[in-house]
Amino acid sequence: MHNPETLISEEEIRLRVDELAARISLDYADKGELVLIGILKGSFIFLADLARRLTIPRHIEFISVASYEHGSIRSGAVRLVMDVRRSIEGRHVLVVEDIVDTGHTLHYLIDMLKTRGAASVRTCTLLHKEHKTEVDVKIDYLGFSIGDEWVVGYGLDYDEKDRTLPYIGVVQPTDY
Ligand code: IMP
Numbered sequence: 001m002h003n004p005e006t007l008i009s010e011e012e013i014r015l016r017v018d019e020l021a022a023r024i025s026l027d028y029a030d031k032g033e034l035v036l037i038g039i040l041k042g043s044f045i046f047l048a049d050l051a052r053r054l055t056i057p058r059h060i061e062f063i064s065v066a067s068y069e070h071g072s073i074r075s076g077a078v079r080l081v082m083d084v085r086r087s088i089e090g091r092h093v094l095v096v097e098d099i100v101d102t103g104h105t106l107h108y109l110i111d112m113l114k115t116r117g118a119a120s121v122r123t124c125t126l127l128h129k130e131h132k133t134e135v136d137v138k139i140d141y142l143g144f145s146i147g148d149e150w151v152v153g154y155g156l157d158y159d160e161k162d163r164t165l166p167y168i169g170v171v172q173p174t175d176y
Pocket of ligand 1: 042099101104
């Protein structure tokens with residue numbers, strides 16, 4: 001057993017999620033029901049905590065995407081593997097992501113949701129590796145900027161491990 005080194009504690013996450021939920025609730029106060037779209041699997045814990053703290057009407061959807069890989073190299077191309085259940089046409093949408101790394105995933109989804117006629121599409125991510133950006137995406141609500149390290153916990157995994165760790169920890173592949 002190993003314990004990943006703490007990068008962001010449970011308490012820090014809780015306080016930041018409170019702040020984000022308060023800001024989102026204020027920004028969407030007069031806009032009717034907000035559609036929160038969580039990107040599986042990594043966002044499920046963040047989305048659960050965020051959604052329960054909002055004070056506005058909300059509807060939960062999930063989407064799942066996969067990156068095309070050539071060997072261990074990610075090409076940047078993304079494909080949809082599970083779609084939302086209801087039309088988002090004319091709806092205000094907030095895409096909820098665990099972490100933005102190169103930006104390809106979010107870029108693909110924003111384009112797709114706009115094409116479908118959403119009234120607005122904004123993004124909320126708990127973490128952002130800002131130095132690894134390959135394609136610029138607008139992050140409207142950000143939890144924390146982090147370095148280039150691999151992080152696990154609070155929904156994030158390394159090869160499906162440590163997803164349910166209550167805090168965000170840093171790991172090396174050699175830890176497993
Ligand atoms: P992007 O398309 O490169 O921005 O990739 C975003 C996706 O990469 C996230 O949704 C995660 O699934 C995964 N990812 C990137 N960095 C990490 C990390 O440090 N820990 C866990 N997952 C990560």
